[in-house]
Amino acid sequence: MKKDMNHFLSNFLNIGEAAKASGVNAKLIRHYESIGVVPKVNRTDSGYRLYSKNDIHLLTFVRRARNLGFSMKEIKRLISLWRNRSRTSAEVKAMAKSHISALDQKIKELEEMRDTLLHLTKNCHGDNRPECPILENLAHE
Amino acid sequence: MKKDMNHFLSNFLNIGEAAKASGVNAKLIRHYESIGVVPKVNRTDSGYRLYSKNDIHLLTFVRRARNLGFSMKEIKRLISLWRNRSRTSAEVKAMAKSHISALDQKIKELEEMRDTLLHLTKNCHGDNRPECPILENLAHE
DNA sequence: TATTGACCTTCCAATGATAGGAAGGAGCAA
DNA sequence: TTGCTCCTTCCTATCATTGGAAGGTCAATA
Missing domain, CATH: 1.20.5 (Single alpha-helices involved in coiled-coils or other helix-helix interfaces)
Known part of the structure; x- marks a missing residue:
């Protein structure tokens, strides 16, 4: 019953799998992408989004920050700090x-x-x- | 400086005066009317809304309920209780x-x-x- | 091979409470 | 009449999220 679309690139998840893995539902992942909270990811030839482990970490980060009541604006800032090696x-x-x-x-x-x-x-x-x-x-x- | 439009019906206030009297700003009063939280009021010939003392009480009621964190839906319910003589x-x-x-x-x-x-x-x-x-x-x- | 069903895509709309602006009319004072 | 403030409606934005419609893709089954 379980679908396995990863035959082509086995280290990547499609958006549904990414949703399960990160705890952020698919609709919301697309939304976060559209407002620039998470970057655009690569796609398959047919247009399906592909998520790496790093992408999943980022989505999880967003979910947990939201759970702490941070706004999306604040979360954008937190993400940029998170990814900035020279942050303090x-x-x-x-x-x-x-x-x-x-x-x-x-x-x-x-x-x-x-x-x-x-x-x-x-x-x-x-x-x-x-x-x-x-x-x-x-x-x- | 102060405008006095009440020459025609001296017991009524226009929306700006109603806003000052109730503490609910004019924009919001119109909005409350449009979503049915407060009823439509009478108008002057030229279309200006006219507010009675009762209307001001109602707007004040809404503001204070909002200050207590009630949602508009709950406030509608409270208003219907408020105006219902047979409420308990x-x-x-x-x-x-x-x-x-x-x-x-x-x-x-x-x-x-x-x-x-x-x-x-x-x-x-x-x-x-x-x-x-x-x-x-x-x-x- | 054709079909089914679950997934994916985009786009558009709604939620709830409020704020903002544009365009045009009304009231009133000088 | 000019000038100013207020009024009118309508449309848009905010914030984070959810929903649906219309259509394409994937994998498995009949």
């Missing part, structure tokens, strides 16, 4: 720290929202009556 | 609680991201050398 770890650390700050800020905002809602729900009877401090608070300053 | 506070409270859970979940995810990054940055020298555990971790599982 200070550059990377600075990006990470700045991202940590952004995450902290977002966490704080969400906590404030949650605490406000918690406060409102505590004052709401939650019964069959229509009186509801949650709605009242939303309607009036 | 239990319905509203249930929505609020469910939203609190969603916020908690999001907070948890962000905290995990942050903690992972904190851990990585602690192990990164952050000096002039290229060796960087942050990048290494991203590249390899």
Whole structure:
């Protein structure tokens, strides 16, 4: 049942296999290519994309950076640092720290929202009556 | 300097004044109207939108719900509860609680991201050398 | 060999919430 | 009337992702 298209160049994977190997789905891989996050790869005569082990590493890198909440723009920057032999770890650390700050800020905002809602729900009877401090608070300053 | 278009119907505000009064900018008010979050309002003969005090309350309601992180879909639902005399506070409270859970979940995810990054940055020298555990971790599982 | 079915290709559109601009009309003051 | 600000609609962009349509390719099976 399993398809094996690698007879022609056995060190390469097609996009479906690359998707499985990297954890980034095929649609998204094409998208990342189109916005220049990952480079264009070689193709077969019939136009199928071919992915090497390095390409898979790069896709995995992207997925993991996304999982850490980095934006595509930040990921482009991380990739260029990753591939730049003359980078300094200070550059990377600075990006990470700045991202940590952004995450902290977002966490704080969400906590404030949650605490406000918690406060409102505590004052709401939650019964069959229509009186509801949650709605009242939303309607009036 | 201040424009006063209300000579014709002095209890109504045009969209710019409604924006100031509600804290929702004019562009966004039109957008909310177009997606059905707020109803279409009456117009002057020349097509200018006219907002009543009730309309301003509604816009304020929307802004405050957004500030609490509710989605537009949820806000539509909240508005229908708000305007429904036979609503029960239990319905509203249930929505609020469910939203609190969603916020908690999001907070948890962000905290995990942050903690992972904190851990990585602690192990990164952050000096002039290229060796960087942050990048290494991203590249390899 | 012909067909099937799973894969690949490109292109175009939608999501959700908001922002931006262009082109043209309306209101009002000097 | 000029000039300015505001209003109108419509179209576009953002961000990351998902979806579908239409059509080509691969490998295996009838």
